[in-house]
Amino acid sequence: MTRTATVAARPATDGRRLRPKLDQWICWWSIPIFYNLFGLIFVYFTKIMPPPSPGLTQDEIVAFIRTNATNLQIGFVLLALTLGLASLSSGIIVVQMRRMSSARVLAYAYLAVLAVAALPGCLFCGFMFVLAAFRPDRDPRILVLLYDMGLLSFVGSLGCFVIQYLVFAIAIVLDKRAIFPKWLGYMSIWGLVTELVALPSWIFRGGPYAWNGAISFWLGTAIFVVWEVCLVVSLYGAVKRQPLDEILA
Amino acid sequence: MNAREARPGDLGISASRHAGREAKRELPGDVDVWVFVIGEMVVFAAYFAAYVVDRGRNQELFLQSQQLLSPGLGVVNTLVLLTSSLFVALSVRATRTADARTASQCLALGGACGAAFALIKSFEWYSKLRVGLTISTNAFFMHYYMMTGVHFFHVVLGLVLLTILWREIHHTDAPRAWVIESGACYWHAIDLLWIVIFALLYLMR
Numbered sequence: 001m002t003r004t005a006t007v008a009a010r011p012a013t014d015g016r017r018l019r020p021k022l023d024q025w026i027c028w029w030s031i032p033i034f035y036n037l038f039g040l041i042f043v044y045f046t047k048i049m050p051p052p053s054p055g056l057t058q059d060e061i062v063a064f065i066r067t068n069a070t071n072l073q074i075g076f077v078l079l080a081l082t083l084g085l086a087s088l089s090s091g092i093i094v095v096q097m098r099r100m101s102s103a104r105v106l107a108y109a110y111l112a113v114l115a116v117a118a119l120p121g122c123l124f125c126g127f128m129f130v131l132a133a134f135r136p137d138r139d140p141r142i143l144v145l146l147y148d149m150g151l152l153s154f155v156g157s158l159g160c161f162v163i164q165y166l167v168f169a170i171a172i173v174l175d176k177r178a179i180f181p182k183w184l185g186y187m188s189i190w191g192l193v194t195e196l197v198a199l200p201s202w203i204f205r206g207g208p209y210a211w212n213g214a215i216s217f218w219l220g221t222a223i224f225v226v227w228e229v230c231l232v233v234s235l236y237g238a239v240k241r242q243p244l245d246e247i248l249a
Numbered sequence: 250m251n252a253r254e255a256r257p258g259d260l261g262i263s264a265s266r267h268a269g270r271e272a273k274r275e276l277p278g279d280v281d282v283w284v285f286v287i288g289e290m291v292v293f294a295a296y297f298a299a300y301v302v303d304r305g306r307n308q309e310l311f312l313q314s315q316q317l318l319s320p321g322l323g324v325v326n327t328l329v330l331l332t333s334s335l336f337v338a339l340s341v342r343a344t345r346t347a348d349a350r351t352a353s354q355c356l357a358l359g360g361a362c363g364a365a366f367a368l369i370k371s372f373e374w375y376s377k378l379r380v381g382l383t384i385s386t387n388a389f390f391m392h393y394y395m396m397t398g399v400h401f402f403h404v405v406l407g408l409v410l411l412t413i414l415w416r417e418i419h420h421t422d423a424p425r426a427w428v429i430e431s432g433a434c435y436w437h438a439i440d441l442l443w444i445v446i447f448a449l450l451y452l453m454r
Binding site: 183187193194197203214215219223 | 284406
Protein backbone atom coordinates (compact mmCIF):
# COMPACT_ATOMS: atom_id res chain seq x y z
CA MET A 1 0.00 0.00 0.00
CA THR A 2 2.69 2.44 1.07
CA ARG A 3 4.90 1.18 -1.70
CA THR A 4 2.38 1.72 -4.50
CA ALA A 5 1.65 5.16 -3.10
CA THR A 6 5.34 6.04 -3.24
CA VAL A 7 5.66 4.70 -6.74
CA ALA A 8 2.72 6.73 -7.89
CA ALA A 9 3.94 9.89 -6.17
CA ARG A 10 7.51 9.89 -7.51
CA PRO A 11 7.41 8.16 -10.88
CA ALA A 12 10.44 9.92 -12.33
CA THR A 13 12.83 9.32 -9.45
CA ASP A 14 11.95 5.73 -8.58
CA GLY A 15 14.71 3.73 -10.23
CA ARG A 16 12.81 0.48 -9.92
CA ARG A 17 9.92 1.87 -11.89
CA LEU A 18 12.21 3.22 -14.60
CA ARG A 19 14.15 -0.01 -15.02
CA PRO A 20 12.08 -2.63 -13.27
CA LYS A 21 14.07 -5.55 -14.62
CA LEU A 22 17.55 -4.10 -14.20
CA ASP A 23 18.46 -6.46 -11.35
CA GLN A 24 17.46 -9.48 -13.43
CA TRP A 25 19.38 -8.24 -16.46
CA ILE A 26 22.51 -7.80 -14.36
CA CYS A 27 22.16 -11.40 -13.21
CA TRP A 28 21.46 -12.54 -16.76
CA TRP A 29 24.64 -10.94 -18.09
CA SER A 30 26.65 -12.57 -15.33
CA ILE A 31 26.00 -15.95 -16.96
CA PRO A 32 27.89 -15.41 -20.25
CA ILE A 33 30.58 -13.53 -18.30
CA PHE A 34 30.98 -16.38 -15.83
CA TYR A 35 31.09 -19.11 -18.47
CA ASN A 36 33.65 -17.22 -20.53
CA LEU A 37 35.80 -16.92 -17.42
CA PHE A 38 35.15 -20.58 -16.70
CA GLY A 39 36.33 -21.52 -20.19
CA LEU A 40 39.38 -19.28 -19.87
CA ILE A 41 40.29 -20.86 -16.52
CA PHE A 42 39.67 -24.51 -17.34
CA VAL A 43 40.63 -24.61 -21.02
CA TYR A 44 43.27 -21.91 -21.46
CA PHE A 45 45.08 -21.54 -18.15
CA THR A 46 44.86 -24.81 -16.24
CA LYS A 47 44.30 -27.21 -19.18
CA ILE A 48 41.91 -29.27 -17.04
CA MET A 49 39.41 -29.20 -19.91
CA PRO A 50 39.71 -31.37 -21.89
CA PRO A 51 41.07 -33.38 -18.96
CA PRO A 52 44.48 -35.00 -19.11
CA SER A 53 44.28 -38.79 -19.10
CA PRO A 54 43.71 -40.84 -15.94
CA GLY A 55 46.19 -43.31 -17.47
CA LEU A 56 49.22 -41.00 -17.18
CA THR A 57 52.26 -42.44 -15.39
CA GLN A 58 53.55 -40.87 -12.18
CA ASP A 59 56.31 -39.06 -14.11
CA GLU A 60 53.84 -37.66 -16.62
CA ILE A 61 51.55 -36.41 -13.86
CA VAL A 62 54.46 -34.76 -12.05
CA ALA A 63 55.57 -33.16 -15.34
CA PHE A 64 51.99 -31.92 -15.99
CA ILE A 65 51.89 -30.21 -12.60
CA ARG A 66 55.44 -28.84 -12.59
CA THR A 67 55.41 -27.38 -16.09
CA ASN A 68 51.90 -26.09 -15.61
CA ALA A 69 52.29 -24.80 -12.02
CA THR A 70 52.07 -21.05 -12.72
CA ASN A 71 49.09 -21.47 -15.02
CA LEU A 72 47.35 -23.68 -12.46
CA GLN A 73 47.88 -20.98 -9.83
CA ILE A 74 46.66 -18.13 -12.04
CA GLY A 75 43.66 -20.12 -13.21
CA PHE A 76 42.47 -21.46 -9.92
CA VAL A 77 43.08 -18.27 -7.94
CA LEU A 78 40.92 -16.60 -10.58
CA LEU A 79 38.33 -19.34 -10.00
CA ALA A 80 38.45 -18.84 -6.23
CA LEU A 81 37.81 -15.14 -6.85
CA THR A 82 34.99 -15.49 -9.37
CA LEU A 83 33.11 -18.73 -8.63
CA GLY A 84 30.64 -16.67 -6.58
CA LEU A 85 29.33 -15.25 -9.88
CA ALA A 86 27.60 -18.58 -10.43
CA SER A 87 25.22 -17.68 -7.61
CA LEU A 88 23.84 -14.81 -9.71
CA SER A 89 22.78 -17.24 -12.42
CA SER A 90 21.17 -19.50 -9.80
CA GLY A 91 19.43 -16.41 -8.42
CA ILE A 92 17.78 -15.39 -11.66
CA ILE A 93 16.80 -18.96 -12.54
CA VAL A 94 15.16 -19.38 -9.14
CA VAL A 95 13.33 -16.05 -9.49
CA GLN A 96 11.86 -17.31 -12.77
CA MET A 97 11.17 -20.79 -11.36
CA ARG A 98 9.20 -19.20 -8.51
CA ARG A 99 6.86 -17.68 -11.11
CA MET A 100 5.93 -21.16 -12.33
CA SER A 101 2.66 -22.71 -11.29
CA SER A 102 4.57 -25.80 -10.15
CA ALA A 103 5.54 -25.97 -6.50
CA ARG A 104 8.10 -23.46 -5.25
CA VAL A 105 9.79 -26.19 -3.29
CA LEU A 106 11.43 -27.23 -6.60
CA ALA A 107 12.95 -23.77 -6.98
CA TYR A 108 14.38 -23.90 -3.47
CA ALA A 109 15.68 -27.42 -4.05
CA TYR A 110 17.37 -26.17 -7.24
CA LEU A 111 19.07 -23.37 -5.32
CA ALA A 112 20.19 -25.60 -2.48
CA VAL A 113 21.52 -28.41 -4.63
CA LEU A 114 23.56 -26.03 -6.81
CA ALA A 115 25.01 -24.36 -3.73
CA VAL A 116 26.33 -27.77 -2.68
CA ALA A 117 27.32 -28.83 -6.21
CA ALA A 118 29.72 -25.89 -6.62
CA LEU A 119 32.01 -27.53 -4.06
CA PRO A 120 32.75 -30.95 -5.61
CA GLY A 121 32.00 -29.85 -9.18
CA CYS A 122 34.36 -26.88 -9.27
CA LEU A 123 36.00 -25.53 -6.14
CA PHE A 124 37.43 -28.79 -4.78
CA CYS A 125 39.11 -29.52 -8.11
CA GLY A 126 40.67 -26.07 -8.07
CA PHE A 127 41.93 -26.47 -4.51
CA MET A 128 43.61 -29.79 -5.26
CA PHE A 129 45.55 -28.40 -8.21
CA VAL A 130 46.43 -25.16 -6.48
CA LEU A 131 47.73 -27.25 -3.56
CA ALA A 132 49.81 -29.30 -5.98
CA ALA A 133 51.15 -26.16 -7.65
CA PHE A 134 51.89 -24.52 -4.27
CA ARG A 135 54.74 -26.99 -3.66
CA PRO A 136 55.47 -28.66 -7.01
CA ASP A 137 58.61 -30.24 -5.48
CA ARG A 138 56.40 -32.32 -3.16
CA ASP A 139 56.66 -36.14 -3.07
CA PRO A 140 55.51 -37.32 -6.54
CA ARG A 141 53.13 -39.85 -5.00
CA ILE A 142 51.29 -37.02 -3.23
CA LEU A 143 51.09 -35.10 -6.51
CA VAL A 144 49.46 -38.15 -8.10
CA LEU A 145 46.94 -38.23 -5.25
CA LEU A 146 46.09 -34.54 -5.67
CA TYR A 147 45.77 -35.03 -9.43
CA ASP A 148 43.33 -37.92 -8.98
CA MET A 149 41.35 -36.15 -6.28
CA GLY A 150 41.02 -32.99 -8.37
CA LEU A 151 39.93 -34.66 -11.60
CA LEU A 152 37.70 -37.32 -10.06
CA SER A 153 35.88 -34.66 -8.09
CA PHE A 154 35.53 -32.48 -11.20
CA VAL A 155 34.12 -35.15 -13.53
CA GLY A 156 32.69 -37.53 -10.95
CA SER A 157 30.58 -35.12 -8.87
CA LEU A 158 27.30 -36.51 -10.10
CA GLY A 159 24.58 -36.65 -7.51
CA CYS A 160 23.96 -32.94 -7.01
CA PHE A 161 23.77 -32.27 -10.74
CA VAL A 162 21.42 -35.22 -11.28
CA ILE A 163 18.99 -33.64 -8.79
CA GLN A 164 19.53 -30.18 -10.27
CA TYR A 165 18.48 -31.44 -13.73
CA LEU A 166 15.65 -33.52 -12.27
CA VAL A 167 13.97 -30.75 -10.24
CA PHE A 168 14.39 -28.36 -13.18
CA ALA A 169 12.79 -30.85 -15.59
CA ILE A 170 9.90 -31.61 -13.20
CA ALA A 171 9.28 -27.90 -12.55
CA ILE A 172 9.09 -27.10 -16.29
CA VAL A 173 6.95 -30.09 -17.19
CA LEU A 174 4.46 -29.40 -14.39
CA ASP A 175 4.37 -25.64 -14.99
CA LYS A 176 1.16 -24.44 -16.59
CA ARG A 177 2.30 -20.84 -17.12
CA ALA A 178 4.93 -21.90 -19.71
CA ILE A 179 7.66 -19.72 -18.16
CA PHE A 180 10.24 -21.90 -19.94
CA PRO A 181 9.59 -23.93 -23.12
CA LYS A 182 8.68 -27.51 -22.37
CA TRP A 183 11.48 -28.91 -24.55
CA LEU A 184 13.99 -27.32 -22.17
CA GLY A 185 12.55 -29.57 -19.47
CA TYR A 186 13.00 -32.61 -21.69
CA MET A 187 16.55 -31.53 -22.55
CA SER A 188 17.34 -31.48 -18.85
CA ILE A 189 16.71 -35.24 -18.90
CA TRP A 190 19.62 -35.57 -21.36
CA GLY A 191 21.75 -33.61 -18.90
CA LEU A 192 20.68 -35.95 -16.13
CA VAL A 193 21.65 -38.99 -18.20
CA THR A 194 25.09 -37.55 -19.03
CA GLU A 195 25.73 -37.30 -15.31
CA LEU A 196 24.71 -40.93 -14.88
CA VAL A 197 27.02 -42.16 -17.64
CA ALA A 198 29.94 -40.33 -16.03
CA LEU A 199 29.57 -42.77 -13.12
CA PRO A 200 32.18 -45.25 -14.49
CA SER A 201 34.82 -42.49 -14.45
CA TRP A 202 35.32 -43.62 -10.84
CA ILE A 203 36.39 -47.06 -12.13
CA PHE A 204 38.10 -46.80 -15.51
CA ARG A 205 41.48 -45.34 -16.39
CA GLY A 206 40.90 -45.53 -20.14
CA GLY A 207 38.25 -45.86 -22.81
CA PRO A 208 35.07 -43.90 -23.55
CA TYR A 209 33.85 -43.98 -19.95
CA ALA A 210 37.06 -42.75 -18.30
CA TRP A 211 37.12 -39.16 -16.98
CA ASN A 212 38.55 -37.90 -20.28
CA GLY A 213 36.51 -40.35 -22.37
CA ALA A 214 34.36 -39.78 -25.44
CA ILE A 215 31.17 -40.41 -23.46
CA SER A 216 31.94 -39.34 -19.89
CA PHE A 217 33.65 -36.12 -20.87
CA TRP A 218 33.05 -35.14 -24.50
CA LEU A 219 29.41 -36.13 -24.89
CA GLY A 220 28.59 -34.82 -21.41
CA THR A 221 30.30 -31.50 -22.08
CA ALA A 222 28.72 -31.10 -25.53
CA ILE A 223 25.24 -31.66 -24.09
CA PHE A 224 25.98 -29.34 -21.18
CA VAL A 225 27.04 -26.54 -23.53
CA VAL A 226 23.94 -26.95 -25.73
CA TRP A 227 21.72 -27.10 -22.63
CA GLU A 228 23.34 -24.02 -21.09
CA VAL A 229 22.93 -21.97 -24.29
CA CYS A 230 19.26 -23.00 -24.52
CA LEU A 231 18.80 -22.14 -20.84
CA VAL A 232 20.33 -18.67 -21.27
CA VAL A 233 18.18 -17.96 -24.35
CA SER A 234 15.01 -19.24 -22.62
CA LEU A 235 15.87 -17.19 -19.54
CA TYR A 236 16.14 -14.08 -21.71
CA GLY A 237 12.67 -14.79 -23.11
CA ALA A 238 11.23 -15.44 -19.65
CA VAL A 239 12.51 -12.13 -18.23
CA LYS A 240 11.45 -10.27 -21.38
CA ARG A 241 7.89 -11.63 -21.19
CA GLN A 242 7.49 -11.12 -17.44
CA PRO A 243 4.68 -8.55 -17.02
CA LEU A 244 5.78 -5.31 -15.36
CA ASP A 245 2.89 -5.22 -12.92
CA GLU A 246 4.07 -8.57 -11.56
CA ILE A 247 7.44 -7.00 -10.65
CA LEU A 248 6.08 -3.71 -9.35
CA ALA A 249 3.24 -5.24 -7.35
CA MET B 250 3.29 -34.23 -19.96
CA ASN B 251 0.99 -31.98 -18.00
CA ALA B 252 2.46 -28.66 -19.01
CA ARG B 253 -0.48 -27.75 -21.14
CA GLU B 254 -3.04 -29.43 -18.97
CA ALA B 255 -6.05 -27.25 -19.46
CA ARG B 256 -7.44 -25.36 -16.54
CA PRO B 257 -11.24 -25.27 -16.58
CA GLY B 258 -11.31 -22.04 -18.59
CA ASP B 259 -8.83 -23.33 -21.17
CA LEU B 260 -10.78 -26.32 -22.33
CA GLY B 261 -12.05 -24.64 -25.47
CA ILE B 262 -8.56 -23.56 -26.54
CA SER B 263 -7.14 -26.99 -25.92
CA ALA B 264 -9.89 -28.66 -27.90
CA SER B 265 -9.64 -26.30 -30.87
CA ARG B 266 -5.85 -26.62 -30.91
CA HIS B 267 -6.27 -30.33 -31.08
CA ALA B 268 -8.94 -30.12 -33.77
CA GLY B 269 -6.63 -27.98 -35.91
CA ARG B 270 -3.87 -30.53 -35.47
CA GLU B 271 -6.09 -33.38 -36.63
CA ALA B 272 -7.25 -31.43 -39.66
CA LYS B 273 -3.70 -30.70 -40.81
CA ARG B 274 -2.39 -34.22 -40.09
CA GLU B 275 0.59 -32.94 -38.10
CA LEU B 276 3.05 -35.03 -36.10
CA PRO B 277 1.52 -37.29 -33.48
CA GLY B 278 2.15 -35.86 -30.02
CA ASP B 279 3.52 -32.38 -29.47
CA VAL B 280 6.67 -30.94 -31.03
CA ASP B 281 8.50 -30.75 -27.70
CA VAL B 282 8.46 -34.51 -27.25
CA TRP B 283 9.95 -34.94 -30.72
CA VAL B 284 12.83 -32.64 -29.78
CA PHE B 285 13.36 -34.96 -26.84
CA VAL B 286 13.07 -38.21 -28.81
CA ILE B 287 15.39 -37.09 -31.61
CA GLY B 288 17.89 -35.83 -29.05
CA GLU B 289 17.79 -39.21 -27.31
CA MET B 290 18.52 -40.91 -30.63
CA VAL B 291 21.57 -38.69 -31.13
CA VAL B 292 22.84 -39.34 -27.60
CA PHE B 293 22.39 -43.10 -27.96
CA ALA B 294 24.10 -42.94 -31.35
CA ALA B 295 27.18 -41.72 -29.47
CA TYR B 296 27.08 -44.80 -27.17
CA PHE B 297 26.69 -47.04 -30.20
CA ALA B 298 29.59 -45.35 -31.98
CA ALA B 299 31.82 -45.76 -28.91
CA TYR B 300 30.90 -49.45 -28.76
CA VAL B 301 31.56 -50.08 -32.44
CA VAL B 302 34.92 -48.28 -32.28
CA ASP B 303 36.03 -50.29 -29.24
CA ARG B 304 34.75 -53.47 -30.85
CA GLY B 305 36.76 -52.79 -33.99
CA ARG B 306 39.90 -52.48 -31.89
CA ASN B 307 39.41 -55.79 -30.13
CA GLN B 308 37.08 -57.96 -32.15
CA GLU B 309 38.31 -61.26 -30.70
CA LEU B 310 37.63 -60.25 -27.10
CA PHE B 311 34.20 -58.87 -27.98
CA LEU B 312 33.21 -62.04 -29.83
CA GLN B 313 34.34 -64.26 -26.94
CA SER B 314 32.60 -62.10 -24.34
CA GLN B 315 29.44 -62.03 -26.43
CA GLN B 316 29.22 -65.82 -26.01
CA LEU B 317 28.82 -65.29 -22.25
CA LEU B 318 25.56 -63.33 -22.66
CA SER B 319 22.17 -65.04 -22.51
CA PRO B 320 20.69 -64.62 -26.02
CA GLY B 321 17.50 -66.38 -24.88
CA LEU B 322 16.77 -63.68 -22.29
CA GLY B 323 17.64 -61.04 -24.89
CA VAL B 324 15.14 -62.48 -27.38
CA VAL B 325 12.41 -62.77 -24.73
CA ASN B 326 13.01 -59.18 -23.64
CA THR B 327 12.84 -57.95 -27.23
CA LEU B 328 9.50 -59.70 -27.72
CA VAL B 329 8.20 -58.38 -24.39
CA LEU B 330 9.11 -54.81 -25.29
CA LEU B 331 7.66 -55.10 -28.82
CA THR B 332 4.42 -56.43 -27.32
CA SER B 333 4.43 -53.53 -24.91
CA SER B 334 4.76 -51.08 -27.81
CA LEU B 335 1.88 -52.80 -29.58
CA PHE B 336 -0.40 -52.37 -26.55
CA VAL B 337 0.56 -48.72 -26.22
CA ALA B 338 -0.17 -48.18 -29.92
CA LEU B 339 -3.57 -49.87 -29.50
CA SER B 340 -4.21 -47.60 -26.55
CA VAL B 341 -3.48 -44.52 -28.69
CA ARG B 342 -5.91 -45.78 -31.32
CA ALA B 343 -8.57 -46.35 -28.69
CA THR B 344 -8.06 -42.82 -27.35
CA ARG B 345 -8.64 -41.40 -30.81
CA THR B 346 -11.98 -43.16 -31.02
CA ALA B 347 -12.76 -42.06 -27.43
CA ASP B 348 -12.86 -45.66 -26.21
CA ALA B 349 -11.52 -44.93 -22.72
CA ARG B 350 -12.05 -48.47 -21.43
CA THR B 351 -9.93 -50.14 -24.13
CA ALA B 352 -7.39 -47.31 -23.96
CA SER B 353 -6.83 -47.78 -20.27
CA GLN B 354 -6.72 -51.59 -20.49
CA CYS B 355 -4.18 -51.55 -23.32
CA LEU B 356 -2.07 -48.98 -21.52
CA ALA B 357 -2.05 -51.10 -18.36
CA LEU B 358 -0.99 -54.15 -20.37
CA GLY B 359 1.73 -52.09 -22.10
CA GLY B 360 2.99 -50.91 -18.73
CA ALA B 361 2.95 -54.46 -17.37
CA CYS B 362 5.10 -55.62 -20.30
CA GLY B 363 7.47 -52.72 -19.65
CA ALA B 364 7.75 -53.74 -16.01
CA ALA B 365 8.34 -57.35 -17.09
CA PHE B 366 11.18 -56.13 -19.32
CA ALA B 367 12.78 -54.38 -16.34
CA LEU B 368 12.42 -57.49 -14.19
CA ILE B 369 13.94 -59.79 -16.81
CA LYS B 370 16.78 -57.31 -17.34
CA SER B 371 17.46 -57.19 -13.59
CA PHE B 372 17.51 -60.98 -13.45
CA GLU B 373 19.92 -61.07 -16.40
CA TRP B 374 22.29 -58.63 -14.68
CA TYR B 375 22.05 -60.61 -11.47
CA SER B 376 22.90 -63.86 -13.25
CA LYS B 377 25.96 -62.22 -14.85
CA LEU B 378 27.15 -60.55 -11.66
CA ARG B 379 26.77 -63.81 -9.76
CA VAL B 380 29.33 -65.53 -12.00
CA GLY B 381 31.72 -62.60 -11.64
CA LEU B 382 31.04 -60.75 -14.90
CA THR B 383 31.06 -57.12 -13.76
CA ILE B 384 31.42 -53.74 -15.40
CA SER B 385 35.18 -53.90 -14.95
CA THR B 386 35.61 -57.44 -16.36
CA ASN B 387 36.57 -56.12 -19.80
CA ALA B 388 35.66 -53.50 -22.42
CA PHE B 389 32.75 -55.55 -23.75
CA PHE B 390 31.07 -55.83 -20.35
CA MET B 391 31.71 -52.15 -19.67
CA HIS B 392 29.66 -51.33 -22.78
CA TYR B 393 27.13 -54.05 -21.96
CA TYR B 394 26.37 -52.68 -18.49
CA MET B 395 26.47 -49.03 -19.55
CA MET B 396 24.22 -49.38 -22.60
CA THR B 397 21.69 -51.66 -20.95
CA GLY B 398 21.88 -49.54 -17.78
CA VAL B 399 21.17 -46.26 -19.52
CA HIS B 400 18.39 -47.96 -21.47
CA PHE B 401 17.00 -49.35 -18.19
CA PHE B 402 16.88 -45.83 -16.78
CA HIS B 403 14.84 -44.78 -19.82
CA VAL B 404 12.47 -47.71 -19.36
CA VAL B 405 11.88 -46.67 -15.73
CA LEU B 406 11.26 -43.07 -16.85
CA GLY B 407 8.92 -44.43 -19.54
CA LEU B 408 6.97 -46.41 -16.93
CA VAL B 409 6.51 -43.20 -14.93
CA LEU B 410 5.19 -41.53 -18.10
CA LEU B 411 2.83 -44.43 -18.83
CA THR B 412 1.47 -44.04 -15.29
CA ILE B 413 0.83 -40.36 -15.99
CA LEU B 414 -0.96 -41.30 -19.25
CA TRP B 415 -3.04 -43.85 -17.42
CA ARG B 416 -4.12 -41.19 -14.95
CA GLU B 417 -4.95 -38.89 -17.86
CA ILE B 418 -7.30 -41.51 -19.28
CA HIS B 419 -8.80 -42.37 -15.90
CA HIS B 420 -9.18 -38.98 -14.29
CA THR B 421 -10.29 -36.78 -17.15
CA ASP B 422 -13.57 -37.03 -18.98
CA ALA B 423 -11.98 -36.42 -22.38
CA PRO B 424 -8.33 -37.51 -22.38
CA ARG B 425 -6.35 -35.35 -24.77
CA ALA B 426 -5.02 -37.41 -27.64
CA TRP B 427 -1.83 -35.38 -28.01
CA VAL B 428 -0.82 -36.15 -24.42
CA ILE B 429 -1.29 -39.89 -24.98
CA GLU B 430 0.49 -39.67 -28.34
CA SER B 431 3.47 -37.82 -26.81
CA GLY B 432 3.96 -40.47 -24.17
CA ALA B 433 3.55 -43.22 -26.76
CA CYS B 434 6.20 -41.60 -29.02
CA TYR B 435 8.68 -41.74 -26.18
CA TRP B 436 7.80 -45.35 -25.39
CA HIS B 437 8.25 -46.42 -29.02
CA ALA B 438 11.61 -44.64 -29.07
CA ILE B 439 12.74 -46.71 -26.08
CA ASP B 440 11.60 -49.83 -27.91
CA LEU B 441 13.49 -48.83 -31.05
CA LEU B 442 16.66 -48.13 -29.06
CA TRP B 443 16.44 -51.53 -27.41
CA ILE B 444 16.26 -53.25 -30.79
CA VAL B 445 19.52 -51.55 -31.82
CA ILE B 446 21.16 -52.39 -28.47
CA PHE B 447 20.01 -56.00 -28.77
CA ALA B 448 21.46 -56.27 -32.27
CA LEU B 449 24.76 -54.67 -31.27
CA LEU B 450 25.35 -56.60 -28.05
CA TYR B 451 23.79 -60.01 -28.71
CA LEU B 452 23.73 -60.54 -32.46
CA MET B 453 26.56 -58.62 -34.14
CA ARG B 454 29.19 -61.06 -35.35
